[in-house]
Amino acid sequence: MLNEFSNNTISLFLQKKKKKGSFFNFSLTTFSPNGKLLQIEHALKAVESGATSLGIKASNGVVIVTEKKLPTTLIDENSVKKIQKLNDGIGVIYSGLGPDYRVLISKARKKSQQYFKQYNEIIPVNIISRKVAGIMQEFTQSGGVRPFGVSLLVAGYDHNGPQLFQVDPSGSFWAWKATAIGKNSSNSKKFLEKRYKPDMEIEDAINTAILTLKEGFEGEMDEFNIEVGVITNDKKFRILEPEEVKDYISELNL
């Protein structure tokens, strides 16, 4: 495989017509003999070693939380915003490579604005999830690019009620009732399986989410090293202020 690669590169080098930089017309994500796409598997590994994020869909809203572990106290935590809005009614969180996440958010925001321009309506959650998944799939089947190293949790409230979608580096997406991604995701998911009830209210869900995050948290959890985003039936996604997060944490006596 290495020989093929170098042969291809050399032959491309010899073709003088090619512009500089466009040497890779072949995809770097190719099938292995046992039918897997190893690049995507590696990307999923990158996601698994990222910071924990989880989301819970309640009967009247969705909550997403993430741990905001900064390597040193010198970093200004106000400048780091992990939970982002795609538009007024949809919020996103990730696990994995931050820069890849930033690029995806800006592409997704553009798509949701294009939809709004066309139809004067906020894009439904399943549609934007499908479009973002489409973007991620493109990068597994194009020349010279690598897959994105992030999994996204997309939370929104539209005409189908509250919804929570996960989008993977492979480009697959599906809806969850409650899930966790990143480090400790399997333990968190077990915890959620026990605690999740379909008729949960949003307040309950926020408490459960913070509790679940605490389970795998290394060190002391306070209002500055987690982020919480909530959307209820007013269809406006809100990132909670540190004071509100502090109230929830102290309520749970953590």
Added chain:
Amino acid sequence: MSKKLNFLESSFCKVLRPPQLNLRIIKPSSMAVFAFVLFALFIVFAGVIYDLIVEPPSIGVEYVSIFQYNGSTIVAMAGKNCVAIAGDTRFGVRNQTVALDSNRIFKINNRTLFGMTGLNTDILTLRESFKFQMNLYNLEEEREISPKTFAHNVAQTLYSKRFGPYFITPIIAGLEGEDYTPFLCATDLIGAMEFPKSFVVAGTGEESLMGVCETFYKENMEPDELFEVISQCLLAAVDRDALSGWGSVVHVLTKDGITTKRLRTRKD
């Protein structure tokens, strides 16, 4: 005789005297006269040619704008939890009528009706284009489009051809939301939207339609009364418009469905 003249002389001619004009007698050279005549001729002929170019003489005008090439008329009205949209069914090429059954009002879904006036080829093309878009929308979104969203979609599609537009005037009529509020929207050929509450008119017969609708329109009409009013308005207006008529169709949309009726108009 000389006595009378003396009388005239004594009365008028004493008072009225010819003015003392100290005229110089000009004796121009022949070249000067020739030049003057030539110049005057030039001015006259140039003026005539200018008039002929700017306003060429013709016996009646074929059409002033491209919207009069085919000619059509549509009106839409809102009632109490119902809307009605009516239009003529003439398909003509200039002043010749070619077909009597061309449909200009299309059903988008159970809540939305969409009518267009203007150039017939653009009406047919846009019909297909919107059917394509709506089929994809239904498959992807797994729901029916609401009239307001469809209206915005129409406006966007028309604006995308801002510098080579479709020559149509669309009207969207529908029932919006859970409580079936009537929704009317009309746009111009490049998608400037207007959301009237009562009625909207479009086409070559729009001027006569506007007057009749203003007179007969009432708020909160029930479907039967709405049907009567819109039919009478359309019939009155197409009688006055040479390029519309030859049959008409009226659709009334309520929460129970769409009722369609065809009316006989004057066949001329």
